[in-house]
Amino acid sequence: MNSSLTSTDTDLWNAFRQGDDGAYESIYREFSPVLYSYGYQLCRDSSQTEDCMHDLFVYLYQHRNTLNETNSIKYYLYRCLRRRISEKAQAASRWVSDEDPLTAEKFEPTTPPEIDFMQEQTACEVKQKLDYLLGKLPKRQREALHLLYFQELSYPEIAQIMGLEVKSVYNLTYNSLTSLRDHIRQSNLQFFDFALVVFFGLLLH
Amino acid sequence: MDFENYSAIDLALDEGFKQWVQSPTPEATLFWTQFLQQHPHQEEAVLEARLLVEQLSVASEVASPERLELLWGRIQTELQTTVATKRNSTPDVMLLKSTWFMPIRRAAIWVGLLLGGGGLAYYHFGYAPTIQYETAYGETKTLTLPDGSVVTLNGHSKLTLQADWTGQPTRDVWLAGEAFFAVKKQKSNGGQPVKFRVLTPGMRIDVLGTRFNVNSRRRETVVALEEGQIQVWSESTAHQSTAKHPVALMQPGDVLSYSEASQHLVNQQANLTTLASWRDKRLIFNDTPIGEIVQALSDSYGIEVEYQRQGIANKRFSGSVQTDSVAVFFKKLEKIYGVTVLQTANRFIIR
Numbered sequence: 001m002n003s004s005l006t007s008t009d010t011d012l013w014n015a016f017r018q019g020d021d022g023a024y025e026s027i028y029r030e031f032s033p034v035l036y037s038y039g040y041q042l043c044r045d046s047s048q049t050e051d052c053m054h055d056l057f058v059y060l061y062q063h064r065n066t067l068n069e070t071n072s073i074k075y076y077l078y079r080c081l082r083r084r085i086s087e088k089a090q091a092a093s094r095w096v097s098d099e100d101p102l103t104a105e106k107f108e109p110t111t112p113p114e115i116d117f118m119q120e121q122t123a124c125e126v127k128q129k130l131d132y133l134l135g136k137l138p139k140r141q142r143e144a145l146h147l148l149y150f151q152e153l154s155y156p157e158i159a160q161i162m163g164l165e166v167k168s169v170y171n172l173t174y175n176s177l178t179s180l181r182d183h184i185r186q187s188n189l190q191f192f193d194f195a196l197v198v199f200f201g202l203l204l205h
Numbered sequence: 206m207d208f209e210n211y212s213a214i215d216l217a218l219d220e221g222f223k224q225w226v227q228s229p230t231p232e233a234t235l236f237w238t239q240f241l242q243q244h245p246h247q248e249e250a251v252l253e254a255r256l257l258v259e260q261l262s263v264a265s266e267v268a269s270p271e272r273l274e275l276l277w278g279r280i281q282t283e284l285q286t287t288v289a290t291k292r293n294s295t296p297d298v299m300l301l302k303s304t305w306f307m308p309i310r311r312a313a314i315w316v317g318l319l320l321g322g323g324g325l326a327y328y329h330f331g332y333a334p335t336i337q338y339e340t341a342y343g344e345t346k347t348l349t350l351p352d353g354s355v356v357t358l359n360g361h362s363k364l365t366l367q368a369d370w371t372g373q374p375t376r377d378v379w380l381a382g383e384a385f386f387a388v389k390k391q392k393s394n395g396g397q398p399v400k401f402r403v404l405t406p407g408m409r410i411d412v413l414g415t416r417f418n419v420n421s422r423r424r425e426t427v428v429a430l431e432e433g434q435i436q437v438w439s440e441s442t443a444h445q446s447t448a449k450h451p452v453a454l455m456q457p458g459d460v461l462s463y464s465e466a467s468q469h470l471v472n473q474q475a476n477l478t479t480l481a482s483w484r485d486k487r488l489i490f491n492d493t494p495i496g497e498i499v500q501a502l503s504d505s506y507g508i509e510v511e512y513q514r515q516g517i518a519n520k521r522f523s524g525s526v527q528t529d530s531v532a533v534f535f536k537k538l539e540k541i542y543g544v545t546v547l548q549t550a551n552r553f554i555i556r
Binding site: 046050061 | 262
């Protein structure tokens with residue numbers, strides 16, 4: 001049984017449910033990268049993301065005979081991971097406040113105090129700055145923006161994953177993008193300066 | 206649609222606009238170009254919306270292949286253990302058809318690496334047999350070490366290690382070039398953690414289990430720490446039995462460089478994503494002198510550059526360079542700085 005020959009999600013998923021280990025591995029290989037990125041945006045903690053993915057994949061394997069059908073493995077996995085991460089976070093009671101200041105702070109670079117380095121100021125990357133600003137957004141706002149732009153999903157798809165009405169997703173993303181833009185403007189981060197260089201470079205190109 | 210009254214936010218949230226930025230089609234580009242010609246007052250909004258979509262489309266933590274490989278290993282181990290327990294308690298449990306977690310397959314992969322690893326040498330170093338992995342210019346290789354740690358070697362790099370780590374007090378590897386390490390924690394029989402050490406000219410890096418990038422070229426070493434904690438020793442202290450203290454303890458996000466010539470440690474901090482981006486076949490630069498970019502390309506990809514235009518090496522460049530198509534980078538230079546670039550094989554002349 002060669003799972004690489006099965007083309008659709010339904011076939012791959014059914015092969016896995018019927019005990020095809022190659023299908024199981026294919027599912028991991030194909031979806032673990034995007035699943036990781038999504039999980040990370042939910043909890044902003046790489047080892048927690050990994051632990052939840054670990055538990056999820058072990059669970060899937062052990063219960064493969066009783067799993068439901070799906071025609072989109074991605075949404076299936078997203079919903080499972082989302083539930084696990086939020087359960088774990090609730091258990092650790094770190095989900096109390098959306099705007100936990102620690103979440104934003106832990107991205108600050110640290111230097112051990114006992115070492116007297118010659119400080120050299122280097123320009124930070126826009127990506128890291130934006131990541132930092134995203135970390136300041138409430139969890140659901142961050143999640144919506146991530147699904148919309150990074151995962152390139154549509155509003156109905158996001159609604160399905162987050163368990164919301166499509167209209168609420170519009171409102172949520174509108175508010176998220178507005179507050180992110182405000183953060184960018186306040187932070188004086190030269191976000192646009194750098195991006196402009198790239199943009200005009202592309203135009204010329 | 207009355208896009209003419211849309212704000213930047215409205216535009217960025219519009220499904221069609223988003224699709225145009227993320228995967229442009231000629232029709233969409235034509236539409237938005239015409240739109241801007243008819244409504245020039247919207248230029249700022251379109252530009253801002255475009256930037257927001259572009260930046261958000263790449264703004265996320267991405268898992269490295271090593272990380273996902275280690276996680277896959279953990280999942281397999283867990284399943285193996287559960288199966289073993291189940292077998293003991295309920296002997297009539299259905300036998301698994303699976304083959305992928307059999308230890309024998311792991312061994313097969315390892316032997317495969319030893320026999321067919323390409324560029325792999327086996328020779329005697331002192332009394333201990335060592336293994337050597339080498340990459341050509343532009344080639345990257347991901348290796349699993351005997352302890353399960355995963356190393357990705359960048360182009361034109363060499364990693365040497367002892368063939369057998371059992372009973373060794375430390376796990377030592379010698380690096381020339383650049384590599385990204387995802388080191389597994391390991392304990393000795395006595396339960397003591399076994400150190401993993403990376404040795405480069407002039408430097409020694411001691412770790413227990415962590416993820417970091419090391420670039421050691423032209424007698425200068427740059428270490429970037431992603432996760433965990435590592436100690437760095439310089440040559441002057443590392444090989445003296447009297448030395449008791451490392452020269453630096455690094456925390457996640459730290460980037461530290463040491464040049465043999467200056468004997469000076471510099472903590473650069475926080476452009477770690479940039480430093481380890483070579484694993485995704487692209488290099489990211491932010492206001493970097495072209496001379497430095499060319500140096501990086503020549504180190505790992507064997508690109509040669511001749512400058513026939515005065516001062517061009519000191520001009521700066523921001524953006525990313527696709528390492529499997531560097532010609533695109535030189536095309537960009539042509540546009541930005543009005544130079545002409547001639548290419549013959551791996552040699553570029555800027556005039």
